Amino acid sequence: MSVLVEKADLSLKYTGHYNEVKDLLFEGSSHVLNAQRNKAFQDFVMQGIPTRKNENYKYTNLQPQFLPEYKFIHQREEVEADLNEVFRCDVPQLNTHLTLLINGWYYQKNKEAELPEGVILGSLEEIANTNPELIEKYYAQIAKTEEDPLVALNTAFAKDGYFLYVPKNVTIEKPLQLINLLQSNKDTFATQRNLIVVESGASLQLLLCNHTLDLNTYLSNSVTEIFVGENAHFDYYTLQNEHNKATSLNSVFIQQERDSTATTHTSSLHGGLIRNNLKFILNGENAESNMYGMSFIDKKQHVDNFTQVIHAQPHCQSNQLYKNVLNDQSTGAFAGRIHVMRDAQKTNAFQRNNNLLLTDAATMQTKPQLIIDADDVKCSHGATVGQIDEEALFYLRARGIGEDKARLMMMNAFAHEVVQEIKIEALRERIDDLVDKRLKGEVARCHECAYNCEC
Amino acid sequence: MLIIKDLYVSVEGMEILKGINLKVKPGEIHAIMGPNGSGKSTLANVLAGKEEYEVTSGEVTYTGEDLLEMSPEDRAREGLFLSFQYPVEIPGVPMVNFLKTSINEQRKYRGQEELTAGEFLKYMREKMELVDMHTKLTNRSVNEGFSGGEKKKNEIFQMALLEPKLAILDETDSGLDIDALKTVARGVNTLRSPENATIVVTHYQRLLDYIIPDYVHVLYQGKIVKSAGKELALELEEKGYDWIKKEMAV
Ligand SMILES: Nc1ncnc2c1ncn2[C@@H]1O[C@H](COP(=O)(O)OP(=O)(O)O)[C@@H](O)[C@H]1O
Ligand SMILES: [Mg+2]
Numbered sequence: 001m002s003v004l005v006e007k008a009d010l011s012l013k014y015t016g017h018y019n020e021v022k023d024l025l026f027e028g029s030s031h032v033l034n035a036q037r038n039k040a041f042q043d044f045v046m047q048g049i050p051t052r053k054n055e056n057y058k059y060t061n062l063q064p065q066f067l068p069e070y071k072f073i074h075q076r077e078e079v080e081a082d083l084n085e086v087f088r089c090d091v092p093q094l095n096t097h098l099t100l101l102i103n104g105w106y107y108q109k110n111k112e113a114e115l116p117e118g119v120i121l122g123s124l125e126e127i128a129n130t131n132p133e134l135i136e137k138y139y140a141q142i143a144k145t146e147e148d149p150l151v152a153l154n155t156a157f158a159k160d161g162y163f164l165y166v167p168k169n170v171t172i173e174k175p176l177q178l179i180n181l182l183q184s185n186k187d188t189f190a191t192q193r194n195l196i197v198v199e200s201g202a203s204l205q206l207l208l209c210n211h212t213l214d215l216n217t218y219l220s221n222s223v224t225e226i227f228v229g230e231n232a233h234f235d236y237y238t239l240q241n242e243h244n245k246a247t248s249l250n251s252v253f254i255q256q257e258r259d260s261t262a263t264t265h266t267s268s269l270h271g272g273l274i275r276n277n278l279k280f281i282l283n284g285e286n287a288e289s290n291m292y293g294m295s296f297i298d299k300k301q302h303v304d305n306f307t308q309v310i311h312a313q314p315h316c317q318s319n320q321l322y323k324n325v326l327n328d329q330s331t332g333a334f335a336g337r338i339h340v341m342r343d344a345q346k347t348n349a350f351q352r353n354n355n356l357l358l359t360d361a362a363t364m365q366t367k368p369q370l371i372i373d374a375d376d377v378k379c380s381h382g383a384t385v386g387q388i389d390e391e392a393l394f395y396l397r398a399r400g401i402g403e404d405k406a407r408l409m410m411m412n413a414f415a416h417e418v419v420q421e422i423k424i425e426a427l428r429e430r431i432d433d434l435v436d437k438r439l440k441g442e443v444a445r446c447h448e449c450a451y452n453c454e455c
Numbered sequence: 456m457l458i459i460k461d462l463y464v465s466v467e468g469m470e471i472l473k474g475i476n477l478k479v480k481p482g483e484i485h486a487i488m489g490p491n492g493s494g495k496s497t498l499a500n501v502l503a504g505k506e507e508y509e510v511t512s513g514e515v516t517y518t519g520e521d522l523l524e525m526s527p528e529d530r531a532r533e534g535l536f537l538s539f540q541y542p543v544e545i546p547g548v549p550m551v552n553f554l555k556t557s558i559n560e561q562r563k564y565r566g567q568e569e570l571t572a573g574e575f576l577k578y579m580r581e582k583m584e585l586v587d588m589h590t591k592l593t594n595r596s597v598n599e600g601f602s603g604g605e606k607k608k609n610e611i612f613q614m615a616l617l618e619p620k621l622a623i624l625d626e627t628d629s630g631l632d633i634d635a636l637k638t639v640a641r642g643v644n645t646l647r648s649p650e651n652a653t654i655v656v657t658h659y660q661r662l663l664d665y666i667i668p669d670y671v672h673v674l675y676q677g678k679i680v681k682s683a684g685k686e687l688a689l690e691l692e693e694k695g696y697d698w699i700k701k702e703m704a705v
Contacts, residue, residue, distance in 0.1 A: 392545045395597075398503050399557040399613065400531035400564070409556070413547025413596070 010066055011048045017072070018156060024074040029159055030128030032136050033193075040145040040155035047149035056148070059333030059365045060275050060304040065247040068217055070189035073103050074159060076125070081107055081181060101180050104192030104220065105160045113176070118167040121176070124193055125160040134165060138195055142253040142281060143223050150249050150277070154223040158193035161222070168229075169201035175237075175424050176206045182220060182246065183213040192222035200229035200257070205237070205424060210271075212242040219247040226252065230284060231259040235423060238264070239431070242271040244299060251277040258284030258313070265422060267431055268295035268303050269438050279308040282316040282344075289318040294418040296438045298327035307336045307351075311344040311374075320351040323418050325411055325439070326362035333365040336381070342373045351381040356388065356414050411439045456481050456652050457502075457522075457621060462513035464494075464501050471497045473677035475513070479621070482649040486663055486688060487656045489674035490696045495656045496540050498674070499625040503537035504530050517621070531557075532564035534620030538610035538627045540656075545597040553597050554579060554616060561617065582615040586642050603630040611642040618646065623654045628662035640665030660692040673699055 018025075018041050026034050049066045050057035079102050099121060100107040106123035113121055120127065120134070128135050145152040162178060182190060198204065212218060228234045234254075242248055248271050254262050268274050280289045295303040309318045324332045334353040355364040368381035388410050396406035415435050422428035457479040464472035471494045479485055487495055501508045502515065504527030515522040517535065525533070545553070558578075559569040570578065583593065586608060598606050607627050614622055627639055643653055643666050655666055663671075663685065671687040672679045675696075680703060681687065691699070 389543070389545075391543045392548075394505055394527060395539070395543045395545065396548075396553070396557075397527040398531055398537055398539075399553070399617070400528050400561040401553075401556055402528050402560060403526070405556070405560065406528075409548050409553070410545070413545060416547040 010063060011045070014049070014066070014153070015045060021072065021074050025157065025159065028075070028129075029125065030132050030135070032128050032132050032139050033125075033158055036140045036145070036155050036158075040140075040152045043145040044149055044152035044156055046146075047152060050149050054149075056306060056335075059331075059335070060273070060302065062247075062249075062275070065219055065273060068187050068219075070217075070219060071184065071186040072157075072189050072191075073105065074157070076105055076108075076160065077103075079103075079107075079183070081109070081183070099162070099176070099178050101162060101178065101192065102183055103181070103188060104190040104222065106162055116170050116172060118170060119172065120163065120165040122163055123160055124163045124195060127163045134197075135163065135195060138197060138225060138227055141225065142227075142255050142279070143225050143251065148251065148277065150221055151223055151251055154191055154193060154221050154251070157191040157221075158223070159191070161193040161195070161224075163194070164196045164206070166198045166202040166204055168199040170199075171202065172204040175427070176204060178206065178208050180208065180210045180220075180222075181213050182211070182216075182218045182242070184216050184218075187217040188219075190218065190220040190222075192220065194222065194224040196224065196226040196234075198226070198228045198232045198234050201231050202229065203233040205235040207237045207239070207424070207427060209239045210242055210248060212246050215243065215245065217245040218242070219249070221249045222251070224250070224252045226254040226262070228254060228256045228260045228262045230257045232257075233260070234262045236262070236264045237422065237424070237427060238266045240266065240268040240271055240274055241434075244272040244301065246271055247273045249275050249277075251279075253279045253281070254289070255281040255283050256287040256289060259286050260284065261288045261290075263290040263421075263423075264292065265418075266293040266305070267435075268293070268297070269434055270296075270301075271303070272301060274301075274303045276305045278306070279310070280318065281310045281312060282318065283312050285313045286315045287313070288316065290421070291318070291320040291322075292418050292421045293322040294415050294435075295324045295332065296327075296415075296435065297324070297330040297332065299330060300328070301330045302332070303330075304333040305335075306333075309336075309338045309349065311338070311340040311347045311349060311377075314343060314345045314347065316344065317348040318350070320353075321418060321421070322353045323415060324353075324355045324364060325358065325414060326355065326364060327358040329359070329361040331363050331365075333367075334383070335365075335367045335369070337369040337371070338379060338381070339371045340374050340377050340379065344374050345376045347374060347377040347379070349377070349379045353383040354414070355383075355385045356411065357385060358388070408436070408439055412436060456518060458516045460514045460516075462498075462501070462515060463511045464497055465509045465511050466497065466507060470511070471677050472501070475674075475677075475679060477672065477679065479652045479654065481620075481652055483670065484647070484653045484655065484666060484668045486668040486671045486685075487654060487674050488658055488660070488671060488688065488691055490658065490700075493674045494677045495658075495674050496625055499537055499540075499623050499654075499656055502530075502535065502623060503527060528560070529564075531617075532561045536614050536617055536619030536622045538607075538614060538622065538624040540625040540629075542598050542601075542606040542610055544599045544601070546599050548597045550593045550595055550597055551576075551579070554593075554613065557613070558616060579616065582612060585615050585645060586612045587638050588612045604632070604635050607631055608635060608638065611639050614646065615642050620650065621652050621654070622646065623656065625656045626658070627655075628657050628659065636662060637665060660688040663688045675699055675703060
């Protein structure tokens, strides 16, 4: 009974909040964003904050994460990013353009990145106001508010994030880097809305780093819609490195046209609760999608990767490889849904999820789901949950390698398959190093953020 | 160097070794022969420190120390080497990385400078030549996709790199053609010195044409039932193990 009341209260809290701040949300926003708000909010009210009863959130109960009294940021705040802090970060030493977002908002003092002609990278709020025609066609087209409560809530609250536009046949040689910082003086709820349009024949690599800069409790709910045009190439790397009091909810939607290739690569190194929703829509023939993910979690951390691949057209290929290393009492989940539609003949769809449990207390849930409506397709999926191979461990020790080191080698070996899919060499080396540190129990920080506390 | 006294070993509650006694001195080569299932690999694994084998009584002294008290890695660092009957594949651990770590962990233990990447590669190449090891194998993960014979060769390659005091070769000859067999023998014979000893576990006498043992022991049903000089191997070859079994039954 009391649980029910609390649940109702929690949804009411967000409903009340929306009505209270509605004017702020509409104020200063483009009609493109505002046009979606009320419907999005209705869709959120209908679905509520997800509990385990929601089939798609079976392994992650988000209710407790929505409970704290958060500060919301519905209007741009004047903030100073401590750039010294950030530039001490090792990742920016990569050969990358560097752009910051703070609590979901595009940082106004970002240096203008040197980008090829015609490429636009900037604040979604700003560009939606100045050039709504660039955004209108895409906004809220593949992130459907009626299909997911987090998307609905994001769309209701959305004001800013980044917008990236790469025109036809333009190649961006240097990988772009975006850093999402959570930085506040209070427990904070961050909303971030992003849009990426890669036109036909264009090509780029994007690296996203999510960090917390202080020890406040955070909930970040981001939605990213990505459109990859004909024969375009897009690589999307994410490095998640937040502290134990951070909840990171990320929904990424990618629609691909014919002959395009899109790859996502997600490294979850640290975080209290991480939920990654990833949906690929293969909307043109001969497109290729790759999804790689790895996580290293301990204490009471929780990581849940939820993928959906919609094969809507023939002759496409999708590959998924997710690996998790779970220590202490951490919990993990992977659910991967592949839907091959009736016309999608000659589809190749592969999925694999391997998990390494380092303790008896750690648990992993893994659930593949294939829905196949075409007859000439090749699909496979496989999942394993296991411990370190004791035979292999003994082999290493019998050659004089100490037990701890031998375990570390085995864990690195386990992750290696995913690490090696990182095509940016400097990033691969960096992540390799971070993974090694993480597995050694050292603080694998990219900058001086303070998650090495016992929180 | 190695003294085994009245060693009893069980696996999963089943007694497998039933009172083994063996003395190995520096410079010696001992062959342990015996039919399948008699406990040869059990003995080899117990000496290397495999935990699932429970020593119920007896003692083992190695270079004056209680071997059974030592961790597997310390046994290796003290110069004990087991060439596994079934070497395990370890995908994701590159051979070169594994070998370098192994050597440097051992060097560190002995208070020696670790080898740099350059020094290691040079040393590795030398040893590759000795046992005819191909780069197509050293470029892979440990034993990954190796054929049976390549796995055995890899064991000998590691032995050559680590230069152990006491090497125990568990059926390193099985599944090898005559050339590979000669390579294995060359590896062992090159290592041979007045300070080092080798225990060759085999159930064919074939290998013993190339590695001449000082002693031959027959292990049968968990006991050493016969020990003699190298001529015992020939006798076994001629008469087969049935001869031992019959003799035991009497
Ligand atoms: N890990 C194990 N678990 C259960 N039984 C074992 C194990 N290892 C060996 N044995 C048993 O012990 C006996 C001796 O095996 P082993 O030492 O491998 O013999 P050998 O090497 O002489 O062929 C066999 O009956 C075998 O089945
Ligand atoms: Mg055997």
